[in-house]
Amino acid sequence: xxxxxYFVEFIFYSFLGWVWESIYCTIKExxxxxxxxxxxxxxxxxxxxxxxxxxxxxxxxFLSSPDFPIWGVFIICYIGSAVAxxxxxxxxxxxxxxxxxxxxxxxxxxNGRICVPVSIAFGLAGVAIVKYLIPAVENxxxxxxxxxxxxxxxxxxxxxxxxxxxxxxxxxxxxxxxxQMHEEFNMKAQQRYERxxxxxxxxxxxxxxxxxxxxxxxxxxxxxxxxxLSLNQKRVLLGIQKFTLKTSGGEEDLQQAPDARMTNAxxxxxRELRKK
Numbered sequence: 001x002x003x004x005x006y007f008v009e010f011i012f013y014s015f016l017g018w019v020w021e022s023i024y025c026t027i028k029e030x031x032x033x034x035x036x037x038x039x040x041x042x043x044x045x046x047x048x049x050x051x052x053x054x055x056x057x058x059x060x061x062f063l064s065s066p067d068f069p070i071w072g073v074f075i076i077c078y079i080g081s082a083v084a085x086x087x088x089x090x091x092x093x094x095x096x097x098x099x100x101x102x103x104x105x106x107x108x109x110x111n112g113r114i115c116v117p118v119s120i121a122f123g124l125a126g127v128a129i130v131k132y133l134i135p136a137v138e139n140x141x142x143x144x145x146x147x148x149x150x151x152x153x154x155x156x157x158x159x160x161x162x163x164x165x166x167x168x169x170x171x172x173x174x175x176x177x178x179x180q181m182h183e184e185f186n187m188k189a190q191q192r193y194e195r196x197x198x199x200x201x202x203x204x205x206x207x208x209x210x211x212x213x214x215x216x217x218x219x220x221x222x223x224x225x226x227x228x229l230s231l232n233q234k235r236v237l238l239g240i241q242k243f244t245l246k247t248s249g250g251e252e253d254l255q256q257a258p259d260a261r262m263t264n265a266x267x268x269x270x271r272e273l274r275k276k
Contacts, residue, residue, distance in 0.1 A: 004153035010047040017046020077126020089113040102241040222265035
């Protein structure tokens with residue numbers, strides 16, 4: 001029963017995380033932002049962190065003692081959230097070669113995956129969760145029939161498994177399209193450049209003109225590829241901060257990643273299609 005209870009908690013906290021992320025990003029971007037990479041309205045990183053916090057504080061009773069200082073709770077939540085956020089970013093990038101968040105422009109960041117200001121915010125949120133949310137949920141547990149958790153866990157597990165499988169297929173197809181678009185553009189640009197560069201020097205001006213025209217080709221190519229994406233691929237694409245590509249050595253090569261102008265043009269075209 002305890003496993004079922006924790007899994008139901010995981011889904012519940014993941015849903016609350018999705019609500020928070022969507023509201024925050026909608027206010028920040030001044031337009032609706034459907035956060036997360038799954039089809040369903042959940043952000044698993046939030047569910048995992050809160051459930052892990054609940055387990056840790058229940059295993060070590062002194063942490064839940066009224067005498068345990070607030071700053072101690074903050075430090076635990078600060079470190080835990082930073083580790084979870086870094087690992088999640090690393091795993092998602094390894095699997096899908098994309099980043100859903102990037103803190104490179106924020107001071108005191110580590111590889112753009114985590115930064116001190118955001119970790120402080122999560123630490124403060126962790127204090128509120130430990131002091132108020134988790135105790136409130138535990139009170140509900142004491143009044144709930146254990147069979148209800150068994151049933152809910154089975155239903156949620158089936159939905160979560162199907163959601164993840166569909167998302168995995170959708171993201172794999174999206175990544176393939178982005179990489180194919182990047183390769184196609186590079187090939188065409190190289191062919192044009194080689195044809196012009198082989199001409200006499202009197203045609204050097206044309207080389208410059210070709211470079212200036214690349215921006216319009218970005219847009220044209222983006223329009224063609226945007227038509228191929230499914231509704232969920234378009235939603236996920238708008239939530240990704242940047243793409244990276246995997247080298248033959250197994251490491252991410254940011255220099256060889258899809259051109260930011262090209263992916264931005266693809267996103268702009270997707271936004272235009274979603275407005276229609």
